[in-house]
Amino acid sequence: MPRPVDVPSLVAAAREGTARAVARLISLVEDEHPALPEIVAALAPHVGGAHVVGLTGAPGVGKSTTTSALVSVLRAAGRRVAVLAVDPSSPFSGGALLGDRIRMSEHAGDDGVFIRSMASRGHLGGLSATAPSAIRVLDAAGFDVVLLETVGVGQSEVEVARLADTSVVVLAPGMGDGIQAAKAGILEIGEVFVVNKSDRAGADDTVRDLRRMVSLGDRTEPHLWRPPVVRAVALDGTGMDEIVGAVDAHLAWSREHGGLEARRRRRTVDEIEALALAGLRRRFAGDAGEDRLDALAQEVLDGGLDPFAAADRLLEQAGLSSSRS
Amino acid sequence: MPRPVDVPSLVAAAREGTARAVARLISLVEDEHPALPEIVAALAPHVGGAHVVGLTGAPGVGKSTTTSALVSVLRAAGRRVAVLAVDPSSPFSGGALLGDRIRMSEHAGDDGVFIRSMASRGHLGGLSATAPSAIRVLDAAGFDVVLLETVGVGQSEVEVARLADTSVVVLAPGMGDGIQAAKAGILEIGEVFVVNKSDRAGADDTVRDLRRMVSLGDRTEPHLWRPPVVRAVALDGTGMDEIVGAVDAHLAWSREHGGLEARRRRRTVDEIEALALAGLRRRFAGDAGEDRLDALAQEVLDGGLDPFAAADRLLEQAGLSSSRS
Numbered sequence: 001m002p003r004p005v006d007v008p009s010l011v012a013a014a015r016e017g018t019a020r021a022v023a024r025l026i027s028l029v030e031d032e033h034p035a036l037p038e039i040v041a042a043l044a045p046h047v048g049g050a051h052v053v054g055l056t057g058a059p060g061v062g063k064s065t066t067t068s069a070l071v072s073v074l075r076a077a078g079r080r081v082a083v084l085a086v087d088p089s090s091p092f093s094g095g096a097l098l099g100d101r102i103r104m105s106e107h108a109g110d111d112g113v114f115i116r117s118m119a120s121r122g123h124l125g126g127l128s129a130t131a132p133s134a135i136r137v138l139d140a141a142g143f144d145v146v147l148l149e150t151v152g153v154g155q156s157e158v159e160v161a162r163l164a165d166t167s168v169v170v171l172a173p174g175m176g177d178g179i180q181a182a183k184a185g186i187l188e189i190g191e192v193f194v195v196n197k198s199d200r201a202g203a204d205d206t207v208r209d210l211r212r213m214v215s216l217g218d219r220t221e222p223h224l225w226r227p228p229v230v231r232a233v234a235l236d237g238t239g240m241d242e243i244v245g246a247v248d249a250h251l252a253w254s255r256e257h258g259g260l261e262a263r264r265r266r267r268t269v270d271e272i273e274a275l276a277l278a279g280l281r282r283r284f285a286g287d288a289g290e291d292r293l294d295a296l297a298q299e300v301l302d303g304g305l306d307p308f309a310a311a312d313r314l315l316e317q318a319g320l321s322s323s324r325s
Numbered sequence: 326m327p328r329p330v331d332v333p334s335l336v337a338a339a340r341e342g343t344a345r346a347v348a349r350l351i352s353l354v355e356d357e358h359p360a361l362p363e364i365v366a367a368l369a370p371h372v373g374g375a376h377v378v379g380l381t382g383a384p385g386v387g388k389s390t391t392t393s394a395l396v397s398v399l400r401a402a403g404r405r406v407a408v409l410a411v412d413p414s415s416p417f418s419g420g421a422l423l424g425d426r427i428r429m430s431e432h433a434g435d436d437g438v439f440i441r442s443m444a445s446r447g448h449l450g451g452l453s454a455t456a457p458s459a460i461r462v463l464d465a466a467g468f469d470v471v472l473l474e475t476v477g478v479g480q481s482e483v484e485v486a487r488l489a490d491t492s493v494v495v496l497a498p499g500m501g502d503g504i505q506a507a508k509a510g511i512l513e514i515g516e517v518f519v520v521n522k523s524d525r526a527g528a529d530d531t532v533r534d535l536r537r538m539v540s541l542g543d544r545t546e547p548h549l550w551r552p553p554v555v556r557a558v559a560l561d562g563t564g565m566d567e568i569v570g571a572v573d574a575h576l577a578w579s580r581e582h583g584g585l586e587a588r589r590r591r592r593t594v595d596e597i598e599a600l601a602l603a604g605l606r607r608r609f610a611g612d613a614g615e616d617r618l619d620a621l622a623q624e625v626l627d628g629g630l631d632p633f634a635a636a637d638r639l640l641e642q643a644g645l646s647s648s649r650s
Contacts, residue, residue: 037633044631058383132632261626268622268632275636277602297593302588306369307457307593309360311600319644 005035011042014141019114022141026116029133038135051251052081054164055149056189061172062196065234066243068106073240074145075112080240081315082143086131086150086160087119102317114143131163132271161189163267165260166250168243171210173202191227192246194239198231207231225253283318301324332358336367339466344439347407347466351441354458365458371465375407376576379489381514386497387521391568392474392585393431398565399470400437409469410442411456411475411485439468455545456488456607459461477628483590485577486514488592490585491575493568496535519564523556534554550578608643 005028013021029040055070057063067083074081107113131148138146139143150160161167169190193214195206210229228246232239254260285292296313299305305313330353380395382388389515392408399406445457456473460464463471475485486492492543494515518539520531535554553571558563579585610617621638624630630638 010404037631040633041631044625045628048626048628177505265619265622268625268635269618271632272618272621272625272635272639273602273606275633276605276639277598279636279640280601280605281598293594294590295598296597298592300369300597301373301589303370303373303607306362306366307596308365308600310593311604314597314601315604 005033005039007035007038007042011039011046011140014137015046017111017142019111022114022137025137026118026134029117029130031138032130036133040136043140047136050135050139050143050146051247052135052139052146052148052163052165053247054160054167055170056160056167057150057170061170062234063107063149063170066170066194066196066232066240067147067215068087069234069237069240070147070243071107071113072237074242075107075110077244078143079144080112081145081147082114082138082141083116083147083149084131084134084138085115086148086163114138114141132267135163158275164271165254165263166191166247168194168247170194170196171206172197173200173206191225191250192243193227193229194232194243195229196232196234198239202230224249225257227260233291268316280314280318284314326394330358330364332360332363336364336465340371341463342436342467344436346409347439347462348441350462351443351459354383354462355443357455361458365461368461368465372461373464373598375460375464375468375471376572377460377464377473377488377490378493378572379485379492380472381485381492382475382495382519386495387559388474388495389637391495391519391521391565392472393559394430394565395472395568396438396563397562398569400432400435403568404469405462405467406470406472407439407466408441408474409456409459409463411439411473411488439463439466457592460488463625487595490579491516491572493519493572495521496520496531497522498525498531514519516550516575518552518554519552519557519568521557521559523564524558528556550582550584552576572595605639605643608641 010021010025014025029036033039055063055067071081071083107115116134118131135146135148148160148164164276167189168191171193173195193210195203195210197203198207207229214227214229228242228249230239230242230246232243234240251260255261281293293314296305296310300307300310335346335350350364353361356366359598380388380392386419396408398405409637441459443456452526460471460473473485473489492514494517496518498520518535520535522528523532532554539552553567553574555564555567555571557568559565576585579588606618618639621630621635625632625635
């Protein structure tokens with residue numbers, strides 16, 4: 001049995017800025033504690049104030065250094081910042097802890113900074129179910145900016161971009177040339193592009209290529225946000241003010257043009273659906289846990305059932321009539 | 326109204342090796358055609374023979390070139406090969422079409438090769454619902470090997486790895502050093518590592534680092550598969566035979582040790598759940614389409630409802646009683 005939780009006290013403490021309470025709430029989210037619905041309901045009246053900023057980019061571009069430098073700039077401006085390093089690669093936590101330790105030390109002792117990594121190891125809803133709840137905790141705790149950083153490569157940048165109000169894509173010279181950038185699909189998800197390590201050879205080419213491709217996109221739909229391309233050297237702080245400026249400008253633009261609301265609505269649809277699927281799974285599998293789902297899958301593998309029929313059976317046995325009726 | 330489809334004839338033609346029939350079936354999958362459940366049911370008795378091989382890696386490592394060179398080697402051995410270039414970045418198709426044209430030309434006129442890209446633009450189930458059906462089509466059509474290639478960066482390598490029997494991770498010198506590789510999370514998903522462009526500087530370091538990390542993992546759990554690290558130069562075909570050998574060896578190992586069955590079961594659970602969620606969504610939203618889900622999300626955003634309560638309402642209104650009762 002999980003330990004009982006005094007949700008009202010915990011939420012009150014988190015709202016007063018107690019880091020331990022915030023950390024505990026996120027652990028409860030990560031563990032999919034039975035009190036989670038109560039926690040989320042208690043947070044509900046207090047959310048919506050934070051600017052959620054996604055930071056994505058391939059390994060080696062200096063994403064962690066950039067995050068840390070941005071935290072310093074935001075803190076210097078008096079803003080409270082939470083960093084949530086998310087790893088959508090479900091069962092693996094990889095280098096998140098290492099990265100945490102390195103960065104913790106830099107901002108240690110600063111009450112206005114909260115850094116936490118989260119692997120979506122939960123078996124129920126995955127990242128799409130847990131990350132939004134963690135963001136709600138940080139939002140309700142009064143952080144002005146929540147930086148969502150992807151950990152590692154191959155983690156779905158797109159998934160993280162969907163969670164954010166503003167999506168920052170970090171590149172380094174040599175990666176950003178023409179076709180490669182288009183192929184990478186990053187043009188579509190980035191609202192702010194950062195060319196880090198811009199003191200290195202090839203930076204001019206990368207910046208020029210990105211600017212050209214961004215303006216190409218712009219020409220066809222004139223009312224779209226035109227993503228700025230910022231040159232940066234995160235190690236010495238170069239460009240960090242410009243990134244913060246660009247991120248703030250995007251939020252203002254997005255609020256004015258209605259994009260922010262649409263985006264948050266889509267994000268909430270994703271969240272509701274992930275939670276509904278988790279509910280469906282719980283009802284179907286019941287006390288037998290994963291075994292019943294496995295047995296159903298085995299029937300499909302054995303050729304006795306097709307997957308659509310299996311999905312119908314899952315819905316029926318969870319209490320629904322056929323999905324195709 | 327979608328055009329009616331003669332499913333039995335189409336499936337029969339695909340099984341006889343008619344490329345047009347295969348292509349049409351995959352289009353129907355991609356379009357989420359109403360006949361899809363009938364198609365999947367008709368394919369069911371004929372699947373299970375193909376070896377599904379995932380190919381992932383960051384942009385610039387030469388993934389497409391490697392895929393194409395592998396196709397040549399597999400064809401020379403008389404094996405029929407299908408390439409499915411998947412782009413999990415939901416709404417965007419990115420560079421898939423360009424890549425297709427380039428590679429098509431190389432294997433044009435070869436009946437034993439089928440190349441197709443697929444964006445998971447479907448609004449119902451996304452990649453996790455559609456890719457398994459596309460794999461079923463290729464499997465039933467008698468392809469010996471189905472190569473699943475990820476398009477672009479930031480697409481979930483993990484998601485693709487979950488779809489495959491064997492997962493090949495392609496790297497290039499300069500990317501694979503120690504912490505970076507661990508951080509990238511690729512050590513966990515790769516069953517075969519390929520260091521492409523291994524004639525370049527730094528290849529020895531990359532190979533050595535990878536081998537060391539792979540053997541570290543091995544030491545703790547002695548009965549695990551030890552992923553081979555293959556040096557390759559895809560442009561001139563170096564190493565391609567070794568990759569095919571390693572992939573075949575993994576399949577044999579996986580079949581012998583039961584990993585294959587467990588993996589295919591997990592994959593089928595994912596598929597069934599994605600289809601069930603699609604069914605749930607259809608029942609909830611009905612003719613009002615996405616609007617009802619949007620309205621529910623808006624209530625959450627306005628603070629009148631928390632997301633768990635919204636998920637309960639989705640389940641209830643789709644015909645289920647509360648997920649928490």
